Amino acid sequence: MAEDWVPAGVDVSRPSAARVYDYFLGGAHNFAVDRQLAEQIEAMTPNIAETMRSNRVFLRRAVRFLVEQGVRQFLDIGSGIPTAGNVHEIALEAAPDSKIVYVDVDPVAVEHSRAILAGTANTAVILADARDVERILAEAGKLLDFDQPVAVLLAGVVHFIPDSDDPAATIKALRDAVPAGSYLLVSHATADGQPAEVIEAQRLSGRTATEITLRPAAEIEAYFEGFELAEPGLVFIPLWRPDPQDAADEHPERIGAYAGVGKKK
Numbered sequence: 001m002a003e004d005w006v007p008a009g010v011d012v013s014r015p016s017a018a019r020v021y022d023y024f025l026g027g028a029h030n031f032a033v034d035r036q037l038a039e040q041i042e043a044m045t046p047n048i049a050e051t052m053r054s055n056r057v058f059l060r061r062a063v064r065f066l067v068e069q070g071v072r073q074f075l076d077i078g079s080g081i082p083t084a085g086n087v088h089e090i091a092l093e094a095a096p097d098s099k100i101v102y103v104d105v106d107p108v109a110v111e112h113s114r115a116i117l118a119g120t121a122n123t124a125v126i127l128a129d130a131r132d133v134e135r136i137l138a139e140a141g142k143l144l145d146f147d148q149p150v151a152v153l154l155a156g157v158v159h160f161i162p163d164s165d166d167p168a169a170t171i172k173a174l175r176d177a178v179p180a181g182s183y184l185l186v187s188h189a190t191a192d193g194q195p196a197e198v199i200e201a202q203r204l205s206g207r208t209a210t211e212i213t214l215r216p217a218a219e220i221e222a223y224f225e226g227f228e229l230a231e232p233g234l235v236f237i238p239l240w241r242p243d244p245q246d247a248a249d250e251h252p253e254r255i256g257a258y259a260g261v262g263k264k265k
């Protein structure tokens with residue numbers, strides 16, 4: 001029998017990227033098919049769970065940074081299945097006047113986000129594909145004021161958009177939609193500095209509805225055109241403004257993903 005948190009029409013026989021990520025983060029919203037795929041990927045790339053946790057922790061650091069920069073509006077695309085330390089929790093704790101819009105293509109992620117946000121003012125959830133920028137902007141515009149700075153968060157999502165769908169065009173449309181003083185956050189999987197098994201694990205991701213495309217630093221950096229990258233630039237995730245209490249990371253490249261945050265000039 002399907003669990004009661006599964007929205008009608010969800011294909012539970014096929015792994016989903018959102019539920020595989022939830023499994024790696026220690027969440028409870030995943031099925032046997034998701035766990036099997038996650039375990040297979042993990043057997044080939046033992047650092048994968050750490051990479052995902054590292055991404056999540058980076059996102060928290062970055063949201064705190066953005067609030068410190070004065071940002072009060074967040075458009076989080078590919079927001080995922082809510083786990084502890086969600087963007088809205090970090091932002092609202094640091095600045096209670098923040099507004100947050102979550103967008104995800106996965107119905108399970110959206111259903112959960114809606115349940116968690118029920119009763120929380122100044123938040124909204126949209127079921128949409130990141131590539132449908134026009135609709136995202138129209139829906140998000142009901143809560144966010146696009147004449148004021150907005151932080152567009154693309155954490156761990158652009159690598160799900162294949163080259164054939166031109167992710168650079170999607171990101172350009174998002175960059176163009178926000179005023180000067182806005183921010184763009186991107187974290188993205190890469191093969192740079194990675195062993196061959198990572199490429200094989202990427203092939204396995206083809207079993208989910210959304211295959212991963214690993215991209216080199218130069219391609220990811222180009223997503224920030226017209227934006228100034230905040231220090232330390234585009235770096236392996238653990239190197240992006242680690243908290244002072246974090247131990248120095250001797251091998252940040254074992255986390256096969258880059259992170260960067262840029263400001264619109």
Ligand SMILES: C[S@@+](CC[C@H](N)C(=O)[O-])C[C@H]1O[C@@H](n2cnc3c(N)ncnc32)[C@H](O)[C@@H]1O
Nearest residue numbers: 018021078079080104105106129130155156160
């Ligand atoms: C690895 S999770 C990242 C979650 C969260 N942003 C984070 O960094 O912790 C990727 C999320 O992107 C979503 N996703 C994948 N392709 C998408 C697309 N084309 N449009 C919107 N969301 C997408 C998946 O459903 C999943 O929830």
